[in-house]
Amino acid sequence: MTIATALIYLLAAVLFILGLQFLSSPRAARLGNWMAAAGMVLAVGWTVIVLSHSFTFAGLVICVVGVVIGSVAGTVGARTVKMTAMPQMVALFNGVGGGAAALVALSELLKGAGSRPEIQTGAPGVFALIVGGISFAGSLIAFAKLQELMTGTPITYPGQHIVNALLALVILALALVLLAVSSPVAVLIVLLALALVLGAAFVLPIGGADMPVVISLLNACTGLAVAASGFALDNFALIIAGTLVGASGTLLTRLMSEAMGRSLANVLFGAVGKVQQEGSGTGAGAAGRIARSSTADDIGMLLAYARFVIIVPGYGLAVAQAQHVLRELVDQLERRGVEVVYAIHPVAGRMPGHMNVLLAEAHVPYEELKEMDEINDEFKRADVALVVGANDVVNPAARNSPGSDIYGMPILNADQARNVVFLKRSMRPGFAGIENELFYDPRTIMLFGDAKESLIKLVAAVKAA
């Protein structure tokens, strides 16, 4: 690597770090993304300039064609994706990155195929091959689950963990043999194939609702695979950029499992959402009780004459595409002088921070979006907690019912508000399959129906009030 190249890569790395730093405020975030993109253009552009003397004809053709097709496909995908479908889009982009890392590693390893690879390039190369392959296949399964191309419920069979563990052991053993003895082409191919199988097998038993954690984890995997390719290619730009992403993905994975009140191991291996947990201390008395439901007019009146309303949006809101109507309701309330804020649970939506994006799309100013820790003490002072398309994130069972799947998950204290209004399709429990005690609380009013239609009725009711 020449000095000029090293300096350009250093500049690119600085731009990546600054870009990530700028992402910490909503105001500067867009600029940060542009800075990171500028760093990328710099690194890639300079690489092309350096390579310009050594392109083979075939090499030139595949680079140009690959970049052109890839740019068109990436742009079209990114421009047309619906905001509700963002998690699967991110999973897909992450997967192709992992795939690219695996292919780069495979290509490097093939150069020395048949002999014993040098440990300092061979070991990271093999790591990138395996982890990149896992990330590619795992991301594609996550994509398929979120896109509902396949069932979102966990796919399990007896002895699954043992089979997966054996698969991982075989991969590990093969990798060690390959590094210690020799690396025939066939073994490299088998190794990649096994990594792909493991990636798929590892995501299959994880439920759709746990995908925020899986996507974060796979993001970290791709980052580390890229960093490992950097070691194999002796290129520090790849190492720094890949490692930054590895750190970011690891941190988000931890935050997400904390926000669910579960260990990472439980998320990955617990197959939560598979069966409606038997009993789990909720059945008692639930059958005979009746939840109080009311009309949109009455609830509209309640909202119109409240002083302080906290809205708890859940993924049901996004599914009903009701975020714009919700915004209209809030506008009506604010016009009457009602103070309104949104309480956002960290796992609301299908990936970390997803709900914020969906509300931003409906032009909700980010000052009104409150994080759980920020808002939880405020519920005491709220006249109404309006829960739209959410359930488990306000379920007191997370506090009081040991043995339930969500026990220990930090929840929003909606039950402390003077009135709780649920907009819900039916009494059906949330993904965890756990009855919500709050439905039967004397302060709770249910408004049954499609979230969007209910909100339209509420807007009319508030206008009339």
Added chain:
Amino acid sequence: MSEQVVVLFTYFVLAVFIGFEVISKVPPILHTPLMSGSNAIHGIILVGALLIAANARTLVETLLGFLAVLLATINVVGGFVVTDRMLEMFKGRQSGASGRKDGKRR
């Protein structure tokens, strides 16, 4: 282990610390853009893909190189474009009210 590997390892370790430090300051409200933005950054693998594709001679090298460049480009371009699209929507009270025809707040 050669000196060069130790240097590379140093980059790695320092990047771990910088990564945790910088990312831990990002508020939950921006976690989705953070994830898709960092996603785009690992598209730096495009540099690696170009390095292996440029000198492709055999059919296998050509195929692998092409696929690697294609996938890495989708990663980079798609990642940055989709992140920009999301961040464009994050507006505060003041800036949100101007510009948008449906932004009739306050």
